[in-house]
Amino acid sequence: MELTRRGAIALGAGVAATLVLPIRAMASADAAIAEFTGGAEMGEGGLEFITPEIAENGNTVPIEVRAPGATAIAVFATGNPTPKVATFNFGPLAGAQRASTRIRLAGTQDVVAVAKMADGSFVRASNNVKVTIGGCGG
Amino acid sequence: MAEGVRARVKVPGNATAGESVVIKTLISHPMESGQRKDSDGNIIPRSIIHRFVCDFNGQNVIDVKMEPAISTNPYFEFEATIPESGDMHFTWYDDDGSVYEKTETVTVG
Numbered sequence: 561m562e563l564t565r566r567g568a569i570a571l572g573a574g575v576a577a578t579l580v581l582p583i584r585a586m587a588s589a590d591a592a593i594a595e596f597t598g599g600a601e602m603g604e605g606g607l608e609f610i611t612p613e614i615a616e617n618g619n620t621v622p623i624e625v626r627a628p629g630a631t632a633i634a635v636f637a638t639g640n641p642t643p644k645v646a647t648f649n650f651g652p653l654a655g656a657q658r659a660s661t662r663i664r665l666a667g668t669q670d671v672v673a674v675a676k677m678a679d680g681s682f683v684r685a686s687n688n689v690k691v692t693i694g695g696c697g698g
Numbered sequence: 699m700a701e702g703v704r705a706r707v708k709v710p711g712n713a714t715a716g717e718s719v720v721i722k723t724l725i726s727h728p729m730e731s732g733q734r735k736d737s738d739g740n741i742i743p744r745s746i747i748h749r750f751v752c753d754f755n756g757q758n759v760i761d762v763k764m765e766p767a768i769s770t771n772p773y774f775e776f777e778a779t780i781p782e783s784g785d786m787h788f789t790w791y792d793d794d795g796s797v798y799e800k801t802e803t804v805t806v807g
Contacts, residue, residue, distance in 0.1 A: 620769040637767055641733055645767040648776075651758025655718030655777030659760065662769040664731065 589636050589643035589672070593684075596634045596647070596674055602684040607633070609673040609685035615665060618691040624660035627675035627683070633659070634676075639669025667694045703727055707788055709802040713780040721752065721759075722775045725790055725798060731766035747772060747798075749791040754804075755784035780804050 608626040615621040625633045625648065635645040648659045657675075665671070672686045708722040725747065732744025746766055752759040759778040778786065783806045790798040 640767055642766060644765040646765060647763040649758075649761040649763070651753075651760060653754050653757045653759045653779045653781070655720075655759075655779045659762070659774060659776040661762075661772065661774050664767045664769055 589638035592636055592643045593634075593672065593674055597676075597682045600680075600682050602674060602682045604683060604685075606630075606677070607673060607675040607683045607685045609671075609687055610660075611671055611687040611689050613688075614690045614692065616692045618665040618667065618694045620662045621665050621689060621691070622660065622662050623671070624658070625673050625675070626656070626658040627677075628657055629678050630657040630675040631678055632676040633657070634674050635663070636672045636674070637663065637665055637669060638672060640664070640666045645671075665689060665691050665694070667691050703792075703796070703798055705788065705790065705798050705800045707786075707800055707802055709786050709804060711803070712805050712807055715806050716779065716781060718777045718779050719804075720775065721778050721786070722773070723750070723752075723788060724771060724773045726771050727790075727792075729766065729768055729770045729772060733766065745793050747790045747792050750774060751789045751791075752776070752778065753787045753789075754778055754780065755782070759786075780806060782806055 606627055610624040627633055632647060632649045634647040636643045637645050645663050650657050668690045670686050670688050674682055674684050676682055703726055705725040710719050713719050727747050730742055730745040734742045736742055744766060748764050750762040750764060760776050784804060786802045786804055788800045
């Protein structure tokens with residue numbers, strides 16, 4: 561196959577698009593996380609984030625967050641069309657800073673939990689979940 | 699989507715003062731994400747429950763902001779401290795303005 565100028569441009573555009581798309585998805589997840597933290601630095605530790613290693617059905621993936629001393633925990637799915645998943649705000653009568661629910665994942669991706677501690681600091685935990693069947697329809 | 703929405707909660711009827719009890723809630727709701735298309739290729743509009751609140755005797759236990767990534771029939775499990783006898787009040791807020799409520803009584807004895 562001879563590579564024409566037109567062909568080379570089309571090929572270049574295709575490569576650029578495949579490179580840019582995942583980066584854009586990550587950027588919107590980072591923006592959603594920054595919205596929650598206000599751009600603050602995030603530490604590690606003190607936040608337990610339980611997700612399955614492999615989820616057969618992306619429509620209902622069980623997750624659990626646990627962060628003693630947190631006032632709020634937010635969960636983000638970096639590979640979903642809209643990365644925000646849920647924000648748990650714990651009130652004065654919360655027995656433990658723990659919650660579990662079921663979420664949708666569009667495909668294999670990193671799922672991020674960010675906890676806001678009582679002193680105003682933030683900690684982050686990230687897990688990779690392999691999804692066999694995506695859960696966003698379409 | 700206010701038809702057929704049924705909330706179920708599991709709260710222990712008895713507790714000791716200051717005990718932390720596990721609460722489970724499930725509400726039937728399609729949680730239409732706004733990402734799906736129908737057979738004609740038109741986007742099905744978003745219709746979800748966007749907030750869930752649990753209070754005990756007027757004091758907040760948990761307040762969850764929900765996004766379309768929460769699965770159909772939203773399920774939550776969490777813990778609540780029971781300082782005295784009283785009512786545990788659960789509220790779900792739908793996109794269409796509907797509010798679903800449920801109350802359970804916990805006795806400290």
